[in-house]
Amino acid sequence: MKKLRFLLFIFLSVSVIKINAQPLAAYVNLQNQVMVWDNGMLRKVDYLLPLEMKTGRTCIPYIDNSRSFKIYYGGGVKPINVGFTREFQVTDNIVTYMNASSLNVFEKGTIKNLSTIVDQYYVGDSVVLYHDNLRREYKAYYNGNLYPIENFLAGTAVGGAKVSDNIIAYTNYANQFRIFFHGQLIQQEDYPVSNFSVGRNTVAYVDMNRTFKVFHNGKTTTIEDFPPDNFMVGDNVVAYTSNDGYFKVFYEDSVRVLGFFRPNYKVGDYVVAYQDGSGYFRTFYKGEITNLESYYPQNYTVQYNSVAYVNQAGMLRLFSEGELYDVTNAQVENWELNYDVIKYQIGASLFKIYYRGEEY
Numbered sequence: 001m002k003k004l005r006f007l008l009f010i011f012l013s014v015s016v017i018k019i020n021a022q023p024l025a026a027y028v029n030l031q032n033q034v035m036v037w038d039n040g041m042l043r044k045v046d047y048l049l050p051l052e053m054k055t056g057r058t059c060i061p062y063i064d065n066s067r068s069f070k071i072y073y074g075g076g077v078k079p080i081n082v083g084f085t086r087e088f089q090v091t092d093n094i095v096t097y098m099n100a101s102s103l104n105v106f107e108k109g110t111i112k113n114l115s116t117i118v119d120q121y122y123v124g125d126s127v128v129l130y131h132d133n134l135r136r137e138y139k140a141y142y143n144g145n146l147y148p149i150e151n152f153l154a155g156t157a158v159g160g161a162k163v164s165d166n167i168i169a170y171t172n173y174a175n176q177f178r179i180f181f182h183g184q185l186i187q188q189e190d191y192p193v194s195n196f197s198v199g200r201n202t203v204a205y206v207d208m209n210r211t212f213k214v215f216h217n218g219k220t221t222t223i224e225d226f227p228p229d230n231f232m233v234g235d236n237v238v239a240y241t242s243n244d245g246y247f248k249v250f251y252e253d254s255v256r257v258l259g260f261f262r263p264n265y266k267v268g269d270y271v272v273a274y275q276d277g278s279g280y281f282r283t284f285y286k287g288e289i290t291n292l293e294s295y296y297p298q299n300y301t302v303q304y305n306s307v308a309y310v311n312q313a314g315m316l317r318l319f320s321e322g323e324l325y326d327v328t329n330a331q332v333e334n335w336e337l338n339y340d341v342i343k344y345q346i347g348a349s350l351f352k353i354y355y356r357g358e359e360y
Contacts, residue, residue: 022355023057023304023339026072030349036060036072037341037353037360045077046070055338056090057125059106061097063088071095071106080106092125092165103130105141114141122163125200127180129163129170140168140180147183165200165235179203179215188215195227200235200269204250214238214250223255232267239265239272239284247274249284258284268302271319283307285322292319301337308337318342318354327354 025037034046034053046064053062060072069085071078081099088097095106103118104111105128114121114130121130128141129149138149138161152173153160161170168180169188177189177196189207196205203215212224216236224242231240238250247258247265249272258276265274272284275296283290285305293311300309306320308327316327320340327342335344342354353360 023341024055024060024072025338025341025343025353025355026053026055026060027343027345027351028053029351034062035351037343038072038075040358040360042353042360043075045072052088054088054090056095057092057339059090059093059095061088061090061095061106069097073106073109078109080111089123091123094123094126094128096121096123096128101133103128107144110144112141112144114139114146122161124163124167125165127163127166127168129161129168129180142166142180142183145183147180147185149180149185150178162196162198164198164233167198167201167203169196169198169203169205177205177207181218186215186218188220197231197233199233199237199267202233202236202238204231204233204238204240212240216250216253219253221250221253223250229262232265232272234267234272235269237267237270237272237284239267239274251284251287256284256287258289264296266300266302268307269304271302271305271307273300273302273307283319285319288322290319290322290324292317292324303337304339306337306340308335308342310335316342316344320356323357325354325357327359328352 022039027035028049029035032049033044036043036045048065050062050064063069067083069080084099085097097104102116103114103121115132115134117133118130119133131138137151140147140149150172153170171177175192177193179186179188191208193205193207201217206212206227210227211222212228213220213222226243228240228242241247241262245262246260247263249256261277263274276282279296280291281293281296297309308318310316315329316332318325318327330346333345344352
């Protein structure tokens with residue numbers, strides 16, 4: 001009996017964790033009320049049109065009608081301040097906001113002040129790079145802790161540093177290439193690199209010898225002896241066109257050749273969407289290739305595990321987590337993909353949420 005109760009507890013715990021991992025969605029209805037969709041439930045969280053609102057995976061920060069800054073998190077709204085916040089950003093797990101020149105971060109219900117004087121900052125899903133103008137140095141916030149980075153970066157932080165998800169890559173004042181990953185500062189290259197891009201657990205770059213390298217989960221691999229024509233980095237994935245005209249994807253520490261063509265393509269987190277050599281619209285997702293359409297759409301959105309678009313027949317379609325769904329063929333006023341959730345509007349007053357094959 002005790003064993004049965006223990007197994008039931010584990011099952012319920014895993015179920016709760018899985019449910020809580022579901023992304024959020026928000027919209028303002030015809031009555032100017034703020035509605036939040038969370039765990040399959042629709043909640044009314046504010047009664048007046050907000051001045052600004054953004055949707056993250058676990059948080060929805062907004063400035064309400066009276067200029068109060070609030071954050072929806074964990075099923076409720078947390079008031080942060082009244083009239084002080086001038087800008088804010090939200091990612092998967094954190095919210096950053098500026099009160100005058102003071103930078104603050106909200107993570108898992110806890111607020112931490114990073115510095116009272118900040119003139120530059122860049123935000124990933126769980127990491128923040130910022131310049132503490134009070135101490136004249138760059139620092140990183142990660143997992144509740146602060147880490148010193150450098151006193152100076154090469155050029156501006158825009159050209160000298162890139163932040164994504166849980167990783168920072170930058171060129172320092174001595175033109176040395178460095179990576180901040182899981183709280184560790186890695187001396188990646190002692191010479192300048194000509195091009196680099198970042199994603200979750202991943203940095204792709206061309207080194208001084210013009211070889212194409214990928215840093216992934218602490219391991220560096222040379223994947224081409226020559227610079228690619230182009231490349232994009234997502235979460236644990238790198239898509240690129242090699243200099244000899246092959247379209248390739250680096251995934252799970254190996255390179256996969258998708259064909260001899262130079263495609264139009266996009267990389268959004270875990271998904272690579274591309275036009276193959278025959279003009280078909282396809283996706284590469286976690287090692288599997290899926291054919292979506294026999295043509296390449298001009299407009300589509302790629303985010304997290306999903307691709308969304310309206311096809312030639314007027315069907316709003318969603319490819320998500322390896323499955324292809326026909327969402328609706330009704331005339332949609334507007335639609336938006338947030339993480340793996342589609343919110344769309346039919347007519348003036350009908351709002352719908354679509355997630356994992358279910359309409360809400």
